[in-house]
Amino acid sequence: MIRIRDLTKRYGPLTVLDRFALDVRPGEAVALWGPNGAGKTTVVRCILGLVDYEGTIEIDGLDARTRGKAVRNRIGYVAQELSFYDDMAVTDVLDYSAALRGVPTDRVRELIGSFRLDEHRSKRVAELSGGLKQRLALAAALLSDPPVLLLDEPTSNLDAHSREEAIELFEGLRLQGRTILLTTHHMEEMGMLVDRVVAMEDGRIVTECAPGELAERLGLKVWLHVTLRGGHNTRALEALETAGFTARANAAGILVEVSAQRKGQALNALHRAGLEIEDLEVWT
Amino acid sequence: MTTEALPRNGRSLDLPERAQRSSVAAIARKELRDAIHSRWFWMWTAAFAGLAAVLAIAALPGSRIAGSASYGRTAASLVTLTQIIIPLMGLTLGAQTIAFQRESGALRFLLSHPVNRTEAFWGLYLGTSAALTAASFAGFGAAGILTALRSGSGEAGSFVRITLLAWALLLAMVGLGMLISTLARRAAAALGSAVFVWLLLVFLGDLGLMGTAVATRLSVSALFFSTVANPVEAFRLAALASFADSFDILGPAGTYAADALGSALVPVIVTILLVWVAVPVSIAWFRFRTRQDL
Numbered sequence: 001m002i003r004i005r006d007l008t009k010r011y012g013p014l015t016v017l018d019r020f021a022l023d024v025r026p027g028e029a030v031a032l033w034g035p036n037g038a039g040k041t042t043v044v045r046c047i048l049g050l051v052d053y054e055g056t057i058e059i060d061g062l063d064a065r066t067r068g069k070a071v072r073n074r075i076g077y078v079a080q081e082l083s084f085y086d087d088m089a090v091t092d093v094l095d096y097s098a099a100l101r102g103v104p105t106d107r108v109r110e111l112i113g114s115f116r117l118d119e120h121r122s123k124r125v126a127e128l129s130g131g132l133k134q135r136l137a138l139a140a141a142l143l144s145d146p147p148v149l150l151l152d153e154p155t156s157n158l159d160a161h162s163r164e165e166a167i168e169l170f171e172g173l174r175l176q177g178r179t180i181l182l183t184t185h186h187m188e189e190m191g192m193l194v195d196r197v198v199a200m201e202d203g204r205i206v207t208e209c210a211p212g213e214l215a216e217r218l219g220l221k222v223w224l225h226v227t228l229r230g231g232h233n234t235r236a237l238e239a240l241e242t243a244g245f246t247a248r249a250n251a252a253g254i255l256v257e258v259s260a261q262r263k264g265q266a267l268n269a270l271h272r273a274g275l276e277i278e279d280l281e282v283w284t
Numbered sequence: 285m286t287t288e289a290l291p292r293n294g295r296s297l298d299l300p301e302r303a304q305r306s307s308v309a310a311i312a313r314k315e316l317r318d319a320i321h322s323r324w325f326w327m328w329t330a331a332f333a334g335l336a337a338v339l340a341i342a343a344l345p346g347s348r349i350a351g352s353a354s355y356g357r358t359a360a361s362l363v364t365l366t367q368i369i370i371p372l373m374g375l376t377l378g379a380q381t382i383a384f385q386r387e388s389g390a391l392r393f394l395l396s397h398p399v400n401r402t403e404a405f406w407g408l409y410l411g412t413s414a415a416l417t418a419a420s421f422a423g424f425g426a427a428g429i430l431t432a433l434r435s436g437s438g439e440a441g442s443f444v445r446i447t448l449l450a451w452a453l454l455l456a457m458v459g460l461g462m463l464i465s466t467l468a469r470r471a472a473a474a475l476g477s478a479v480f481v482w483l484l485l486v487f488l489g490d491l492g493l494m495g496t497a498v499a500t501r502l503s504v505s506a507l508f509f510s511t512v513a514n515p516v517e518a519f520r521l522a523a524l525a526s527f528a529d530s531f532d533i534l535g536p537a538g539t540y541a542a543d544a545l546g547s548a549l550v551p552v553i554v555t556i557l558l559v560w561v562a563v564p565v566s567i568a569w570f571r572f573r574t575r576q577d578l
Binding site: 011045048049050051052068069070072073075077079084085087088092096097099100101102144 | 306307310311313314317318321322385388389390392393394395396397398399400576577578
């Protein structure tokens with residue numbers, strides 16, 4: 001459904017995408033994962049024709065450069081946040097998007113119902129919470145019932161509750177068999193949303209794998225901040241160092257560096273030393 | 285919430301011809317609607333209509349404010365008001381159109397739809413122009429109605445010609461503003477540049493030309509054509525010509541122009557104004573189509 005070959009994008013002397021290649025099968029959900037500046041959003045902008053590029057991009061067999069309008073009619077795009085039509089009412093945003101897509105207004109009413117936006121239909125976008133804005137953006141993206149969804153950091157500006165709700169929505173769309181390409185730098189949500197992760201750095205693909213394998217492949221580390229009942233930080237540091245972990249104490253507890261996929265091992269080491277964990281946070 | 289209510293409905297993904305035709309209209313309608321809902325629209329409309337009405341009342345015969353005056357005084361006052369306010373409105377709002385939408389992300393949202401850049405550009409231009417046309421026509425309408433009520437409709441033709449010339453000036457300024465908007469990297473820079481261009485066209489250009497003429501002993505013909513190359517001056521001359529009997533009020537350059545060009549003078553000036561309507565907006569369109577970072 002999505003076929004990208006030799007995609008290169010330069011801004012002056014800076015190469016932000018370097019011979020990037022990707023195939024996404026129909027119905028597959030793929031995440032572009034990487035730090036800020038890795039080139040994830042630039043891939044999305046190239047697909048949408050917002051920037052020119054070298055190489056080829058095909059969506060549903062159509063060349064994105066020469067058949068841009070037809071390609072965009074097959075794509076629903078959700079940006080980080082719908083923050084730019086603050087003065088428009090919910091229904092006005094959807095009516096406008098429907099007019100641009102040549103979609104009848106019946107479809108707007110259908111989507112307002114499906115996305116539980118009925119009671120918010122007259123509200124201005126500025127009055128909506130982050131989660132509601134994301135629902136609205138997704139409803140707009142689905143107006144023409146596109147087979148491909150491009151989601152650019154779709155949960156990055158959401159609070160925990162809204163993020164959970166958005167993930168549930170995206171899972172539903174994935175189960176419908178839509179092809180999904182999303183960009184993210186959150187590792188924890190990818191397992192629920194995608195079949196495959198493409199890790200990027202400096203405009204290049206570093207690795208491709210199943211979401212559960214990414215941390216291991218990249219050797220990613222996280223910090224566990226552990227608070228122990230009754231203190232005992234010195235004993236905890238000894239137990240962790242004996243088990244091969246790097247750890248240090250701070251005012252509130254101890255910090256342990258662990259592999260992102262092996263967090264339980266450090267907790268087991270503390271448990272074996274007879275220490276009771278009162279609280280735990282993961283710092284990435 | 286689930287998305288079970290959103291099955292793929294199997295509709296054709298080939299864009300309906302109707303949608304292709306109506307994209308420009310949809311974008312223009314949205315721009316117009318946004319303008320009508322915004323504070324600046326009503327602020328400009330009220331300021332222009334209010335000032336035009338005050339000028340019309342002050343310049344009319346029998347007015348206690350200005351004493352005896354003629355329709356020519358109303359028209360001259362309106363021309364002066366127009367040459368200051370219309371360029372400011374057109375340049376600043378034209379400059380905001382693309383630059384602000386690019387900075388807010390609205391342009392990316394728009395262009396993520398099955399809309400090409402040409403449709404987006406002309407939709408934005410037509411919508412902005414329509415909103416400003418409504419604002420300026422409200423001003424001329426207020427002045428026209430007051431003038432007609434107090435002194436009859438004998439000069440209606442002349443008044444309509446001035447209104448149309450002001451409209452051409454407005455379209456030229458919106459196009460120039462949009463050119464600034466497509467060239468600027470930041471919205472604030474676009475707005476600042478628009479204000480600078482306004483100062484240049486309305487005040488500094490005239491002063492600079494006078495200074496240059498004195499310093500370089502510019503010939504009368506060069507002075508005339510340098511003057512009318514400025515769209516604001518072209519508007520002023522064409523508008524004055526629509527109600528004044530002679531160009532004497534413009535000094536030697538006006539006398540020269542009347543002698544050299546005769547009856548072709550007004551068509552030449554209007555053509556220059558129309559070139560200003562067409563050229564900046566065309567360059568802006570080209571720049572918008574080819575700009576990399578939208």
